[in-house]
Amino acid sequence: MKLKETLNLGKTAFPMRAGLPNKEPEWQKGWDEAEIYKKRQELNAGKPAFHLHDGPPYANGNIHVGHALNKISKDIIVRSKSMMGYQAPFVPGWDTHGLPIEQVLSKQGVKRKEMDLAEYLEMCRDYALSQVDKQREDFKRLGISADWENPYITLTPDYEAAQIRVFGAMADKGFIYRGAKPVYWSWSSESALAEAEIEYHDIDSTSLYYANKVKDGKGILDTATYIVVWTTTPFTITASRGLTVGPDLDYVVVKPDGSDRKYVLAEALVDSLADKFGWDSFEIVSQYKGAELEYIVTEHPWDDTVEELVILGDHVTTDSGTGVVHTAPSFGEDDYNVGMKYDLEVYVTVNERGLMNELAGPDFEGQFYDKVLPTVTEKLGDLLLASEVINHSYPFDWRTKKPIIWRAVPQWFASVSKFRQEILDEIEATNFYPAWGKTRLYNMIRDRGDWVISRQRAWGVPLPIFYAEDGTAIMTKEVTDHVAELFEEHGSIIWWKSEAKDLLPAGFTHPGSPNGIFEKETDIMDVWFDSGSSWNGVMNARENLSYPADLYLEGSDQYRGWFNSSLITSVAVNGHAPYKSVLSQGFVLDGKGEKMSKSKGNIISPNDVAKQYGAEILRLWVASVDTDNDVRVSMDILGQVSETYRKIRNTMRFLLANTSDFNPNNDAVAYEELSPVDQYMTIRFNQLIETITKAYEDYDFMAIYKSVVNFVTLDLSAFYLDFAKDVVYIEAPNSPARRQMQTVFYDILVKLTKLLTPILPHTAEEIWSYLEHEAEDFVQLAEMPVAETFEKQETILAQWADFMDLRGQAQKALEEARNVKVIGKSLEAHLTIYATPEVKALLSSLESDVALLLIVSQLSIADFAEAPKDALAFDGVAFTVERAQGEVCERSRRIDPTTKMRPYNAFVSDSNAKILEENFPEAVAQGFES
Numbered sequence: 050m051k052l053k054e055t056l057n058l059g060k061t062a063f064p065m066r067a068g069l070p071n072k073e074p075e076w077q078k079g080w081d082e083a084e085i086y087k088k089r090q091e092l093n094a095g096k097p098a099f100h101l102h103d104g105p106p107y108a109n110g111n112i113h114v115g116h117a118l119n120k121i122s123k124d125i126i127v128r129s130k131s132m133m134g135y136q137a138p139f140v141p142g143w144d145t146h147g148l149p150i151e152q153v154l155s156k157q158g159v160k161r162k163e164m165d166l167a168e169y170l171e172m173c174r175d176y177a178l179s180q181v182d183k184q185r186e187d188f189k190r191l192g193i194s195a196d197w198e199n200p201y202i203t204l205t206p207d208y209e210a211a212q213i214r215v216f217g218a219m220a221d222k223g224f225i226y227r228g229a230k231p232v233y234w235s236w237s238s239e240s241a242l243a244e245a246e247i248e249y250h251d252i253d254s255t256s257l258y259y260a261n262k263v264k265d266g267k268g269i270l271d272t273a274t275y276i277v278v279w280t281t282t283p284f285t286i287t288a289s290r291g292l293t294v295g296p297d298l299d300y301v302v303v304k305p306d307g308s309d310r311k312y313v314l315a316e317a318l319v320d321s322l323a324d325k326f327g328w329d330s331f332e333i334v335s336q337y338k339g340a341e342l343e344y345i346v347t348e349h350p351w352d353d354t355v356e357e358l359v360i361l362g363d364h365v366t367t368d369s370g371t372g373v374v375h376t377a378p379s380f381g382e383d384d385y386n387v388g389m390k391y392d393l394e395v396y397v398t399v400n401e402r403g404l405m406n407e408l409a410g411p412d413f414e415g416q417f418y419d420k421v422l423p424t425v426t427e428k429l430g431d432l433l434l435a436s437e438v439i440n441h442s443y444p445f446d447w448r449t450k451k452p453i454i455w456r457a458v459p460q461w462f463a464s465v466s467k468f469r470q471e472i473l474d475e476i477e478a479t480n481f482y483p484a485w486g487k488t489r490l491y492n493m494i495r496d497r498g499d500w501v502i503s504r505q506r507a508w509g510v511p512l513p514i515f516y517a518e519d520g521t522a523i524m525t526k527e528v529t530d531h532v533a534e535l536f537e538e539h540g541s542i543i544w545w546k547s548e549a550k551d552l553l554p555a556g557f558t559h560p561g562s563p564n565g566i567f568e569k570e571t572d573i574m575d576v577w578f579d580s581g582s583s584w585n586g587v588m589n590a591r592e593n594l595s596y597p598a599d600l601y602l603e604g605s606d607q608y609r610g611w612f613n614s615s616l617i618t619s620v621a622v623n624g625h626a627p628y629k630s631v632l633s634q635g636f637v638l639d640g641k642g643e644k645m646s647k648s649k650g651n652i653i654s655p656n657d658v659a660k661q662y663g664a665e666i667l668r669l670w671v672a673s674v675d676t677d678n679d680v681r682v683s684m685d686i687l688g689q690v691s692e693t694y695r696k697i698r699n700t701m702r703f704l705l706a707n708t709s710d711f712n713p714n715n716d717a718v719a720y721e722e723l724s725p726v727d728q729y730m731t732i733r734f735n736q737l738i739e740t741i742t743k744a745y746e747d748y749d750f751m752a753i754y755k756s757v758v759n760f761v762t763l764d765l766s767a768f769y770l771d772f773a774k775d776v777v778y779i780e781a782p783n784s785p786a787r788r789q790m791q792t793v794f795y796d797i798l799v800k801l802t803k804l805l806t807p808i809l810p811h812t813a814e815e816i817w818s819y820l821e822h823e824a825e826d827f828v829q830l831a832e833m834p835v836a837e838t839f840e841k842q843e844t845i846l847a848q849w850a851d852f853m854d855l856r857g858q859a860q861k862a863l864e865e866a867r868n869v870k871v872i873g874k875s876l877e878a879h880l881t882i883y884a885t886p887e888v889k890a891l892l893s894s895l896e897s898d899v900a901l902l903l904i905v906s907q908l909s910i911a912d913f914a915e916a917p918k919d920a921l922a923f924d925g926v927a928f929t930v931e932r933a934q935g936e937v938c939e940r941s942r943r944i945d946p947t948t949k950m951r952p953y954n955a956f957v958s959d960s961n962a963k964i965l966e967e968n969f970p971e972a973v974a975q976g977f978e979s
Contacts, residue, residue: 056778056940057787059706063819067698069663073811077192080814085829086194089131090138090593092830099135101127102588102598102628103195104611105142105203105580108180109149112187113645114667114682115604115637117655121671122634122750123602124193128807129745132833138593139194142201142583143184145177146509147576148238148448161507166545173508174204174542191655191664192810194829201587203579209510210537211586212579216513217529218622224464225502227522229395230385231378232501234456236403236418237449240505241460243575244497245610248447251440255422256281258325258371258435260312261292261347261357269341274302276313276347276359277322277434279370281441282380282454283425284418287398287409291358291376292347293387294339295365298372302334313342315372322371325435339365339372351428352410362387379457382498395457401505403454418454461503461512461572465617469494472620480630482748483677490608490616490631500617502575509573511544515553516568517561527554544569581614584627597625602632602748632748634676640683653682665809666691672750672808693758697805698812700761703770704798705819707777711791713822718785718792720839725896727793729849730769732842734760734797739836741804753808757801765797768853772904779941799823800834851891852902855882855926859903862921862928871930876942879907879934883916883927906933906944 080086101123106116123139130137150173151161161169185197201208219225233242260275276292294300299316305328314322316336323331342359349355357375364383365374378388379397388395398409405413405421412424426433444453465472472494481487503512513532515523531554535543544552549569558565588596597619603611612631619627638644639651646652658667661684670690674680720731737760744752773790780787799820806813806828817828825831839845859882863875872878880903884892889910892899900908916927933944 057707057710057780057782058778059703060709061702061706061819063702063705063816065699065702067663067665067694067812067815069665069811070660072815073192073659073664074190076811076814077189080194080827080829083827085827086196088830089194090136093131093134093136096134096136098595099127099130099137099599100588100595101130101137101139101600101602102583102594103140103142104601104603104607105144105201105583106184107147107149108143108145108177108184108202109153110180110183112184112655113637114653114655114658116184116188117191117658117667118634118637118671118676118680119603120188120193121191121668122676122748124191124195125668125672125750125807126600126602126745126748128194128810128829129833132803132806132829132831133742133745134832136593138196140199140201140587140591140594141185141188141193141195141197142587143177143181143203144576144580145174145181145202145204146573146579148240148506148508150177151506151508152448166507167542170508170542170545177204178202187656190659191667194810201583203583203586204540206537206540207590208583208586209541210533211590212510212574212582213513213529213533213536215582215585215618215622216574216578217524217526217533219463219618220524220529221526222621224467224621225524226462226464227459228462228499229457229459230389231380231382231455231457232460233444233453234401234458235446235449235451235453236399236401237446237451238506239401241458241501241503242446242453243501243577243614245577245606245613246447247444247453249442250445252443252452253438253440254281254443255283256437256439257283257286257425257429257433258322259286259350259429260310260432260434261350261375262432263345264348264356265346267345269337270302270313270345271311273309274311274313275432276345276373277371278373278375280375281439284399284405284421285377285380286350286375286425287405287413288377288379288396289349289357289375290355290378290393290396291360291384291388291391293360293362293365293374293376293384294342295363295367295372296338296340296343296361298339298365298367299336300339300342300372301336303328303331304334305331313373315367317367318370318372325437350432351430358391358393360387360391360393381455385457397457399454399456401458419452460501461514461570463500463502463578463617463621465494465497465499468621471624472616475616475620475626479626479628482630482632486605486608486631486633490612493609493613494616497613500575500614502578503572504575506573509576510541510579512570512572512574513544514570515549516570517559518564518566519561521559521561523559523561523567528557577610577614578618580611581618584615584619585622588627596627598628600630600632601628602634605633605635608633635679638679638681640681640686642679642681653684658684658687662687662691663811665811666694668808668810669694669754672754675751694809694812696766697757697761697809700765700770701798701802701812701816704794705816707773708791708795708798710782711788711795713792713795716783716788716791717795718789723789723792724786725845726769726849726902727789728839729845730764730793731796732839732845733764734793734800735836735838737764738800738804738834742833742836745807745833750808753804757805768856769793772901775901775904775941775943802828803831803834806831848891848894852895855888855891856903858921858923858926859928862930863905865921866930872932875904876906877932877944878905879909879931880905881909881911881929881931883911883913883920883929885913885925888913888926906935 103123127137127139154172181202189197233247235242258277258279260277263270263272263274278292300313301316301319302311302313303319304311311334340361343361345359347357349357376384376388378385378393378395396408398405399418400406403418405416405418407414413421446453473491476487476491513529517523532552549567552569584596588594588598601612615627655667666687670687673690737756740756741753776786776790802813802816810829813828863878866872916922920927920929935944935946937944
């Protein structure tokens with residue numbers, strides 16, 4: 050027998066190489082066959098509930114890495130809550146209506162306006178469902194545990210009916226109304242847009258400075274005076290009906306030298322504007338407060354039949370422009386609001402496709418709104434004082450990536466102003482992660498206008514509104530309830546397949562329709578109303594869920610999207626928020642911090658990551674990043690995460706290998722009987738349990754990642770497991786020291802596997818399959834460990850913290866000795882510690898083999914005063930290192946003066962010889978190969 054065969058070298062079939070890309074699908078198939086998700090729900094039936102509501106991703110195309118971050122985060126939360134004793138089902142959802150699907154079909158050659166509408170909508174539905182199936186498989190490949198067979202989909206009849214009931218309840222409370230105020234209008238989509246459908250880009254625009262002639266100065270200004278105006282949207286001059294000044298701003302009348310005209314502009318801007326206009330010198334004739342100019346009448350620059358009234362508005366500043374804002378109520382929110390106070394005309398001169406219409410006049414009609422600058426310049430003539438190109442932020446349609454315009458068209462609105470304070474109060478009562486999310490959403494609701502909910506598209510849920518013969522809109526509770534029942538039975542497509550009279554309740558009459566004739570609305574609802582009704586269609590509708598939800602989790606863009614729309618509809622209908630807590634995450638950027646896009650070629654597909662590294666690496670990456678902010682990902686970054694995974698895996702493999710002969714039912718040692726260092730490690734591990742438990746409760750995945758990595762790297766690999774080999778390999782299999790250490794090994798192995806399960810479920814299950822003494826067939830069906838505290842815990846921690854400091858100092862001394870070739874490995878060292886009484890007392894209090902802990906063959910303790918001058922000294926302690934005297938023991942690898950030749954031709958110390966003779970008598974009798 051060879052000497053190494055007398056060692057207790059750990060053995061395990063658990064592979065060092067994970068092979069995740071190939072093995073993960075096999076594990077996932079096994080989980081499906083074993084119905085793990087269903088069994089977990091059954092185990093937790095009747096326990097306290099925790100219900101996370103899944104915000105629906107849009108069903109179009111394979112998932113991207115942002116989807117992966119989102120769904121993995123939710124999976125980690127739901128898995129951890131399930132293992133912590135909560136009834137925590139996870140119902141995934143999809144958003145399936147809206148313009149992107151219409152655009153896909155259009156690119157495929159489908160011509161919506163040339164075919165039967167019902168047939169077209171069926172094509173949209175089929176496409177959407179095909180994308181749901183595609184994304185479902187993508188999410189399952191990431192190891193997401195969910196009720197995949199019963200998701201919620203916004204196009205299903207039951208969901209559409211629930212959405213109609215939300216609309217009906219808001220209409221019944223007077224929160225739905227029709228108006229013609231300006232909305233975000235996308236000429237590229239030919240539809241109104243909500244705030245959540247807008248993104249901003251910097252563009253160059255030509256701004257114009259021009260003058261309106263005073264027609265009636267109200268005794269303040271004469272008709273030789275002109276009021277100077279500034280605009281960055283020249284096309285809106287066609288609809289200008291007023292000039293707005295700041296009531297508290299100071300204005301002056303300026304007469305340039307050599308000019309017959311006088312000009313009114315803000316005093317604060319006179320000098321800068323004079324340079325722009327080429328006024329070498331000028332005279333200030335008079336000065337007025339803006340409020341004094343109210344109701345002065347001016348002429349439109351090129352249409353003297355149109356009067357423009359000077360009005361007051363608090364939105365006017367002197368940050369730029371002239372201090373005078375031309376006001377076209379049909380093309381701006383501020384313009385509309387201030388214009389309504391003065392009863393200005395809402396004059397819409399641009400059609401739905403962005404073309405100037407007949408109201409703009411024959412010189413403009415048919416031109417694209419953004420191409421009219423030459424015509425405007427010509428029409429202004431000598432009233433144009435200057436022009437310049439400026440770069441500024443401008444709203445774009447987030448789907449078509451084309452600029453939008455503000456445009457007044459008749460639309461349906463959901464009021465926010467009528468119950469704004471109730472919404473703000475609910476925000477105050479909600480928990481936000483991170484905390485700044487509360488301020489962000491609060492300010493958005495505080496400052497937002499009413500919500501335009503109508504869309505001039507086809508693929509969506511129709512607005513359940515009818516019109517009487519006299520034009521009266523009908524949306525009573527009786528009518529909307531009936532429509533909801535029809536949708537629940539047939540789906541919303543019945544709206545398009547039926548006449549208005551067939552959609553109304555039987556025998557329905559209305560005083561506005563003496564002939565019994567009705568029309569139905571042809572606009573559909575904003576898709577944010579679709580998803581914003583999910584609290585009713587899902588959380589309030591399913592028996593295994595509850596409303597309000599415990600948590601909503603989405604990207605930070607959803608403060609103006611789903612968080613916002615869900616909040617408005619829920620407070621409107623029920624007076625409270627749809628969620629108790631909101632967690633937002635940053636965007637996913639590439640490795641350089643740039644936005645991912647196909648054109649840049651920097652998109653990372655989760656499917657590609659799963660094929661190269663495995664889904665576990667993507668899951669571990671999710672735990673490693675600070676999602677309070679934007680996060681970065683690249684294949685290089687994932688490669689680094691893979692190295693961390695390998696470290697964790699190999700540490701768990703070591704623990705598996707060195708507990709393969711350990712039966713916790715027979716071999717475990719009580720805490721009180723553990724050695725001091727084993728007790729210390731038990732306490733440290735329970736601190737880790739406490740840290741991780743709190744981090745799961747706080748949704749702080751990065752804290753889990755850091756604490757696990759630190760524990761594995763520092764507490765285990767760099768300390769405990771470093772000297773553990775000298776115990777578990779060398780001592781007799783059943784020796785007290787070995788069983789004590791194996792007790793700690795096994796405890797860490799089992800509990801750390803459970804703690805890692807929400808993040809690394811595939812790896813955790815693989816480890817669990819080697820733990821034959823655990824009761825659960827799957828670790829996913831186990832419960833999370835609970836942190837324990839122990840007697841004299843703080844004293845023990847303090848003692849060992851002091852020792853760890855001393856150990857670090859000793860390692861520096863050994864490193865210096867290694868550098869000057871006194872020793873090679875630390876086991877070749879004879880370390881002398883020159884210690885003060887306090888340090889000696891510390892070493893004595895540990896009741897441990899300090900040489901073993903420091904991994905040196907020989908150790909001496911001397912008085913600090915005896916330290917030679919060349920000793921490496923610290924506060925209260927010094928060290929010298931010599932080469933240990935004696936021969937190397939072939940079993941323990943230690944150098945010992947007592948090591949000598951044995952009859953069986955091996956270098957064995959007296960103590961180890963005794964171990965060999967007690968445990969391997971036959972081998973000793975036969976002789977060993979050295």
